[in-house]
Amino acid sequence: MADTRKPAQDFTLRIRRYDPESGEAPYWDEHTINLEPHRSVLEGILQARGRFDGSIGIRCSCKAAICGSCGVRVNGQAGLACHTHLDAALKSSRDGVIEVEPMGNMPIIKDLVVDMDAVHWKKIRRVTPWLLAQDPLPEREHIVPREAMVDVTQSMACIQCGACVSDCLSMEVDPLFVGPAALAKAYRFVGDPRDSQQFERLKDLAEDPHGMYDCTHCFKCIEACPKGVAPMNQIMRLRRRAGGDHHIEDRNNGFNHEHAFVKNIRRNGLLHENDLLTDSFGGKASPKAAMFLAKSLPVITRALLRRKATLKVALGHPHKAPKDVKRIFDVVEGRPERYDLNLYITGYDEEQSGAEEPNVGAIAGGGEDGQAIPSAPGASPKGAS
Amino acid sequence: MKVAYWPGCVSRGFTPELHGSVAAVAPLLGIELVELDRACCTGAGVLAEHSQELADTLNGRTFALAQKEMANGAELMMNICSTCQGAQSESQERLDANAEYRAHVNETLAPEGLTYEKGISNKNFLWLLVEEIGLEKLSSLVERPLTDLKVGPFYGCYIVRPADRIQITDERPRDTYLALVIEALGGTVIEYAGSHKCCGFPIITMNTDASLKQAGMHLGDAADADADCLVTPCPLCHLNLDLQQPLAEKVVGRPLEMPVLHLPQLVGLALGLSPKELGLARHVVKPTSVIDWTTTVVAGVGAQDEETVTGSSVAGEK
Numbered sequence: 001m002a003d004t005r006k007p008a009q010d011f012t013l014r015i016r017r018y019d020p021e022s023g024e025a026p027y028w029d030e031h032t033i034n035l036e037p038h039r040s041v042l043e044g045i046l047q048a049r050g051r052f053d054g055s056i057g058i059r060c061s062c063k064a065a066i067c068g069s070c071g072v073r074v075n076g077q078a079g080l081a082c083h084t085h086l087d088a089a090l091k092s093s094r095d096g097v098i099e100v101e102p103m104g105n106m107p108i109i110k111d112l113v114v115d116m117d118a119v120h121w122k123k124i125r126r127v128t129p130w131l132l133a134q135d136p137l138p139e140r141e142h143i144v145p146r147e148a149m150v151d152v153t154q155s156m157a158c159i160q161c162g163a164c165v166s167d168c169l170s171m172e173v174d175p176l177f178v179g180p181a182a183l184a185k186a187y188r189f190v191g192d193p194r195d196s197q198q199f200e201r202l203k204d205l206a207e208d209p210h211g212m213y214d215c216t217h218c219f220k221c222i223e224a225c226p227k228g229v230a231p232m233n234q235i236m237r238l239r240r241r242a243g244g245d246h247h248i249e250d251r252n253n254g255f256n257h258e259h260a261f262v263k264n265i266r267r268n269g270l271l272h273e274n275d276l277l278t279d280s281f282g283g284k285a286s287p288k289a290a291m292f293l294a295k296s297l298p299v300i301t302r303a304l305l306r307r308k309a310t311l312k313v314a315l316g317h318p319h320k321a322p323k324d325v326k327r328i329f330d331v332v333e334g335r336p337e338r339y340d341l342n343l344y345i346t347g348y349d350e351e352q353s354g355a356e357e358p359n360v361g362a363i364a365g366g367g368e369d370g371q372a373i374p375s376a377p378g379a380s381p382k383g384a385s
Numbered sequence: 386m387k388v389a390y391w392p393g394c395v396s397r398g399f400t401p402e403l404h405g406s407v408a409a410v411a412p413l414l415g416i417e418l419v420e421l422d423r424a425c426c427t428g429a430g431v432l433a434e435h436s437q438e439l440a441d442t443l444n445g446r447t448f449a450l451a452q453k454e455m456a457n458g459a460e461l462m463m464n465i466c467s468t469c470q471g472a473q474s475e476s477q478e479r480l481d482a483n484a485e486y487r488a489h490v491n492e493t494l495a496p497e498g499l500t501y502e503k504g505i506s507n508k509n510f511l512w513l514l515v516e517e518i519g520l521e522k523l524s525s526l527v528e529r530p531l532t533d534l535k536v537g538p539f540y541g542c543y544i545v546r547p548a549d550r551i552q553i554t555d556e557r558p559r560d561t562y563l564a565l566v567i568e569a570l571g572g573t574v575i576e577y578a579g580s581h582k583c584c585g586f587p588i589i590t591m592n593t594d595a596s597l598k599q600a601g602m603h604l605g606d607a608a609d610a611d612a613d614c615l616v617t618p619c620p621l622c623h624l625n626l627d628l629q630q631p632l633a634e635k636v637v638g639r640p641l642e643m644p645v646l647h648l649p650q651l652v653g654l655a656l657g658l659s660p661k662e663l664g665l666a667r668h669v670v671k672p673t674s675v676i677d678w679t680t681t682v683v684a685g686v687g688a689q690d691e692e693t694v695t696g697s698s699v700a701g702e703k
């Protein structure tokens with residue numbers, strides 16, 4: 001927790017300024033403001049606007065990390081201006097000046113205000129962000145198992161600030177990528193037992209070349225999210241449901257890749273890249289695999305020439321999995337239900353240090369499926385915080 | 386120091402020069418490697434995507450094997466791959482967080498007499514260099530300072546994010562270690578946009594274009610920032626940045642010719658090993674900007690005589 005007893009001090013903000021309508025290039029402005037260190041970067045910006053330059057563009061409302069309107073980049077990291085303390089921002093600055101920029105991956109309207117409609121909201125709409133209930137509706141209320149709803153609380157914590165979208169590294173090279181916020185929203189309904197279109201939703205997002213298999217697993221959205229939604233983990237759950245539960249064999253090789261990978265480790269214990277590449281495209285004989293190999297043939301030939309890979313490594317199976325690895329596969333894969341742990345829901349055992357910081361500590365686990373372990377110590381849903 | 390050593394898969398598959406260079410560098414650093422040859426792939430995140438329990442059980446098995454070595458004098462477990470580190474840290478986070486879950490996983494391991502005890506210390510070679518060996522000691526071992534060599538760090542996602550899992554703190558700013566090591570070896574650190582971004586490898590078969598665009602963009606940014614080469618602790622990044630570089634060039638439409646070194650290769654060069662011993666000839670992009678092959682001397686600016694080599698300076702203000 002920030003120390004609230006320290007007196008006001010000077011902080012210098014370097015604010016990115018840009019007005020596309022002016023026709024002039026973007027530039028930086030510096031202002032020194034005076035506030036207590038536990039106050040927010042947003043308050044700093046507002047003071048600069050009030051005292052020095054009324055033309056600074058910033059969007060905000062609640063000032064309490066609830067409305068999601070003040071997303072910016074502070075020292076290169078996306079987040080909420082109202083949720084970033086000045087002292088923390090000073091510490092992460094490169095040269096003692098707090099750098100504030102508009103979020104990335106979205107067009108700038110003015111200064112720190114980006115066009116959320118053009119990108120973020122368009123993508124959210126893309127995933128049909130409402131419940132498609134069964135028809136006919138049950139006569140009275142829907143009865144759902146508690147765990148199933150706990151499972152979607154993490155994605156429900158989203159406040160639509162767009163910080164994850166701003167920093168998504170896949171979207172940086174593929175603007176059509178559906179992206180972290182929208183895919184997390186998709187999981188909110190795919191994981192909701194009341195929804196009647198789970199298969200259709202999954203199929204749609206698996207087949208979309210810019211859908212759930214376009215995520216590179218870079219953790220950027222997990223770092224950016226001020227609410228512990230961990231969008232990447234929700235994307236992994238979408239994939240697990242699509243591949244594992246619904247066996248959707250998509251045209252993007254997502255299903256094949258995952259299954260080739262798992263098969264590979266089961267067989268070899270170690271990953272065998274060459275098998276993996278071809279199996280990812282549906283086996284050596286498939287036309288897609290042939291095309292990919294043909295495209296990368298010069299690369300592979302060069303690798304062989306440089307003796308990076310010997311033919312034996314490229315084509316043979318130099319390693320076999322130890323017996324107990326195979327046994328573990330059989331035991332775990334043979335369970336009637338997946339048994340997974342979502343630390344966001346269960347929390348940490350008492351002596352674990354992460355436990356005292358609800359939000360940061362709660363962002364955990366890559367690609368869990370939220371079978372909460374109800375009897376786990378400290379089990380209490382933190383999604384509402 | 387003795388370490389339980391997990392080399393990973395790629396270092397024994399498509400980047401054998403990585404495994405080889407670790408073996409060459411370790412004795413110079415006083416590291417004794419006890420290879421965990423029965424351990425299996427960490428799953429690289431994909432296994433966890435398929436079944437979290439499977440990934441955690443297989444990684445728990447590796448930890449248990451390492452702990453057996455640790456009972457015999459190994460100080461910790463070491464890996465040489467950002468992705469291994471990330472996948473193992475993820476499993477460890479869950480196994481350490483919850484006693485009931487740990488017991489469940491240990492039950493699966495029991496038939497072979499293996500048990501994972503909470504709290505294993507598992508460090509990437511990069512962390513070990515800074516935290517166990519220390520930068521001062523490392524500097525003192527340098528035989529051939531990387532004077533004038535401009536090196537761009539490339540970390541790999543898994544070793545810098547998420548910060549809490551990777552335990553990046555004020556005392557241990559692990560997301561700056563590559564820069565610290567480059568400086569300790571006498572080289573110049575190049576800052577560029579892509580140093581902490583994604584190489585794109587995980588989607589190479591799903592969206593080849595987007596994948597290569599990422600690799601090409603970072604390589605191009607590093608070239609624009611005047612880097613002679615990149616250095617990475619991740620062999621998967623190496624695959625996309627080096628092996629696939631000719632394809633990345635096509636996708637981004639510019640020549641790149643950017644050599645990419647594995648971290649132990651860079652260390653080995655500074656510690657006096659020959660480029661050949663370090664397998665530098667095996668890269669797809671020949672590291673000509675790094676090595677003057679005629680004299681096998683490290684050089685950003687051609688061959689150097691004895692004087693300029695020893696009269697080195699450390700550049701790279703941050």
Ligand code: SF4
Pocket residue numbers: 164167168169170171179180214215216217218219220221222231232235
């Ligand atoms: S993990 Fe996936 S969705 Fe999240 S920022 Fe990275 S590429 Fe984007």
Ligand code: SF4
Pocket residue numbers: 157158159160161162163164165180181184224225226227228229230231
């Ligand atoms: S997932 Fe997190 S970062 Fe993304 S829009 Fe929602 S609250 Fe913001």
Ligand code: FES
Pocket residue numbers: 059060061062063064065066067068069070071080081082083
């Ligand atoms: S002003 Fe509402 S979230 Fe920051």
